[in-house]
Amino acid sequence: MDIRAEEISRIIRSQIEGFDAQVDVAEVGTVISVGDGIARAYGLEKVMAGELLELGGGAEKLMGLAFNLEEDNVGIIILGSSDAIKEGDLVKRTGKIMSIPVGPAFVGRVVNALGEPIDGKGPIQSVGTNPIEQIAPGIVDRKSVHEPMQTGLKSIDSLIPIGRGQRELIIGDRQTGKTAVAVDTIINQKGNGVICIYVAIGQKASTVAQVVKTLEQYGAMEHTIIVSATASDPAPMLFLAPMTGAALGEYFMWHGKDGKPAGKDNPGQHVLCVYDDLSKQAAAYREISLLVRRPPGREAYPGDVFYLHSRLLERACKLSDARGAGSMTALPVIETQAGDVSAYIPTNVISITDGQIFLESDLFNSGVRPAVNVGISVSRVGGSAQIKAMKSVAGTIKLDLAQYRELAAFSQFGSDLDKGTLAQLNRGARLVEILKQAQYKPIPVEEQVASIWAATTGFVDDVPVSEVRRFEVEMLDHLRVNAPEVLRGIRETKALSDDAKAALKSQVASFKEGFLASMNAPAGA
Numbered sequence: 323m324d325i326r327a328e329e330i331s332r333i334i335r336s337q338i339e340g341f342d343a344q345v346d347v348a349e350v351g352t353v354i355s356v357g358d359g360i361a362r363a364y365g366l367e368k369v370m371a372g373e374l375l376e377l378g379g380g381a382e383k384l385m386g387l388a389f390n391l392e393e394d395n396v397g398i399i400i401l402g403s404s405d406a407i408k409e410g411d412l413v414k415r416t417g418k419i420m421s422i423p424v425g426p427a428f429v430g431r432v433v434n435a436l437g438e439p440i441d442g443k444g445p446i447q448s449v450g451t452n453p454i455e456q457i458a459p460g461i462v463d464r465k466s467v468h469e470p471m472q473t474g475l476k477s478i479d480s481l482i483p484i485g486r487g488q489r490e491l492i493i494g495d496r497q498t499g500k501t502a503v504a505v506d507t508i509i510n511q512k513g514n515g516v517i518c519i520y521v522a523i524g525q526k527a528s529t530v531a532q533v534v535k536t537l538e539q540y541g542a543m544e545h546t547i548i549v550s551a552t553a554s555d556p557a558p559m560l561f562l563a564p565m566t567g568a569a570l571g572e573y574f575m576w577h578g579k580d581g582k583p584a585g586k587d588n589p590g591q592h593v594l595c596v597y598d599d600l601s602k603q604a605a606a607y608r609e610i611s612l613l614v615r616r617p618p619g620r621e622a623y624p625g626d627v628f629y630l631h632s633r634l635l636e637r638a639c640k641l642s643d644a645r646g647a648g649s650m651t652a653l654p655v656i657e658t659q660a661g662d663v664s665a666y667i668p669t670n671v672i673s674i675t676d677g678q679i680f681l682e683s684d685l686f687n688s689g690v691r692p693a694v695n696v697g698i699s700v701s702r703v704g705g706s707a708q709i710k711a712m713k714s715v716a717g718t719i720k721l722d723l724a725q726y727r728e729l730a731a732f733s734q735f736g737s738d739l740d741k742g743t744l745a746q747l748n749r750g751a752r753l754v755e756i757l758k759q760a761q762y763k764p765i766p767v768e769e770q771v772a773s774i775w776a777a778t779t780g781f782v783d784d785v786p787v788s789e790v791r792r793f794e795v796e797m798l799d800h801l802r803v804n805a806p807e808v809l810r811g812i813r814e815t816k817a818l819s820d821d822a823k824a825a826l827k828s829q830v831a832s833f834k835e836g837f838l839a840s841m842n843a844p845a846g847a
């Protein structure tokens with residue numbers, strides 16, 4: 323066989339040309355200690371804070387998050403079970419800040435804090451990724467809150483109205499109906515295009531399953547994403563879950579329904595994010611921080627837990643028209659201990675949000691449900707988002723209720739009350755009844771207006787207190803059948819015209835006549 327020198331040199335030349343410096347420049351470090359879900363690694367000089375890292379090798383590869391950058395080592399939180407990682411394992415940089423997959427296909431699904439499906443319905447087709455920490459939109463990109471985010475709950479929509487893009491805290495002790503308020507609000511968004519994200523942090527898996535089941539039952543999973551980090555998940559997952567929820571929400575806020583970036587001609591979407599609850603995230607953050615030996619501050623929380631929550635809640639906003647006018651409303655939940663709102667985490671989150679809904683055990687146990695304490699609950703920006711009709715009927719309730727509470731406490735000791743005081747007590751007791759509402763039964767705003775209008779104009783003053791709730795339910799049924807055009811008018815014009823008032827007056831009066839008559843009639847008649 324004859325080999326031509328010319329050919330050999332050509333092959334060698336082409337090989338040299340093709341030798342494209344394939345040197346792996348990834349920076350690699352080694353694990354020096356590992357335990358409690360935290361690893362320390364040496365040799366990652368250029369690593370970024372929040373960078374995603376690869377730990378171990380081969381089949382046991384795990385992801386980690388660069389959390390603490392120290393002089394000669396990096397504290398890494400391990401995303402997953404740390405059992406497989408041992409001293410001496412390699413840690414590789416990825417050069418990427420941690421992000422999660424996002425996209426419209428997430429709607430209707432249950433995912434974990436890393437955006438991976440956990441509902442057994444197969445993989446989710448994402449359209450890209452969003453970093454879990456995103457700088458909140460600046461002032462120029464924002465607009466003031468002006469559209470209502472109806473919760474469907476009379477006591478909230480009338481007295482503590484929430485606007486799209488607002489941050490409203492739900493705060494209360496254990497078992498006061500915090501989750502119920504959030505779930506009812508999600509159910510009430512059915513059919514109005516608001517994408518809801520329910521982030522369950524540190525709850526029992528069975529509780530989360532119950533929420534999913536309830537939402538499915540009321541047809542609300544079709545517009546909802548559940549992000550779940552249960553009590554049995556490692557602390558880093560509980561810490562990440564709210565940010566994952568926000569990152570998923572930001573996709574919808576910044577994109578139109580067509581999946582293209584939102585802008586002047588392509589309206590962005592509206593998102594509602596519920597973080598249930600941030601006390602558990604704070605506890606998880608404290609755990610991780612103490613493990614990486616950050617100094618403990620008040621109540622042993624690291625000093626920057628305030629910053630953690632403000633970074634998260636600042637991401638909720640109403641975008642300007644140039645940005646597509648999308649919005650993200652945040653409903654963070656905080657659990658208090660024995661009603662103590664002066665603890666560290668509650669005061670922090672109260673000061674970050676635009677108002678709070680206080681739920682109280684005493685009210686809850688005495689049957690006032692939702693157990694909203696309307697005296698100390700506030701919404702600092704939602705007033706401008708409330709529809710005119712509601713504003714006009716609900717204007718005086720807060721004052722009436724405050725006077726009622728004061729008089730009720732005072733009148734316990736005396737029996738001779740003048741007529742005016744008695745009338746106020748009467749009215750107050752009925753207003754309290756009217757604001758009660760069953761769970762999973764959000765009411766459209768026009769019906770809320772009708773109920774509250776009836777109560778504030780004195781139509782229920784002579785209905786016995788124990789019958790007020792039945793009166794209200796049956797009155798709304800009556801109006802739905804006999805005066806649908808009046809209700810539609812309120813919904814469409816968002817105002818309560820004099821004509822509508824007159825129509826309501828005659829309808830409610832005729833209904834009441836029948837109601838009182840049937841009540842007084844002997845049973846079985």
Ligand SMILES: Nc1ncnc2c1ncn2[C@@H]1O[C@H](COP(=O)(O)OP(=O)(O)OP(=O)(O)O)[C@@H](O)[C@H]1O
Binds near residue numbers: 501691759760761
């Ligand atoms: N409006 C309501 N009417 C009747 N029952 C209600 C109402 N709201 C809540 N409940 C009931 O009260 C209980 C507690 O509600 P929920 O789980 O929402 O409270 P929570 O404050 O979220 O509790 P946790 O602290 O355990 O998270 C539930 O059994 C729920 O069904």
Ligand SMILES: [Mg+2]
Binds near residue numbers: 500
């Ligand atoms: Mg709850």
